[in-house]
Amino acid sequence: MNTTEFIGTLVLPGVKESVGLARQYATSRLMHAGYTQTDDAILLLSEVVTNAVMHTASGQPGGAINITIRVLARTTLYVEVIDDGSSSVPTPQMPDEMVAGGRGLQLVELLTDRWGVRQTKKNRTAVWMEISMPSKPDEEK
Template structure:
């Protein structure tokens, strides 16, 4: 099976977009027949939260883009594109009393692999691939469109 684009959602760089993205990605995966989606939803939460905290996406007018691709019937890649920063995301070990700093460590724990792609115009994409279980038979159609909760934000499928 070759990779199959499942969908994309573009959201404003605000905290509420984390929940919207989790919902949209869950709907995309369900429509494509993927059954084990909680790890993907966790990855989406962590990658978007990092983008909002550490990049220009969290500034006024910033956006985050989430793209979902079925690598095969059992593996999905989620990619979050942000508006860029001067740093490169990396997993780190947090102290027991630290309130932050575990996001990429969690992504590393639940994903098969993850990485960062530097894009033009200062943007970057942080991606992760994870197991979602066997897709249900007959779900080999093209990408699905999922409506965003915010009017006027692009959603492609």
């Protein structure tokens, strides 16, 4: 049976403190729903929210980030982060080895089953990810 379980949605201001709030929210909501093995998903959410704050209009005064989390067919986590848009499409880059940052979308590409970017009707940018994860412990019997 194909089911979608809504986990939660959250709107945050486009400030660096929102990265930690996004992690806390997602961890709390997923744990409350019974999903415990979510480390990769939380890392990737953190990377994409950081990108939204640092590289899009969401990081400007009054900017916002929308986060939606769902579970598809009980074993695929779907995470979508919508930012206020930018002049470029998010793509993985090859960062300088001496630079600490710049690897977020490389991690997304490496750790997801599928991911992509789409424009919303309001010219905002949505980065979405699908990540395999085990069923809830009570469903593994």
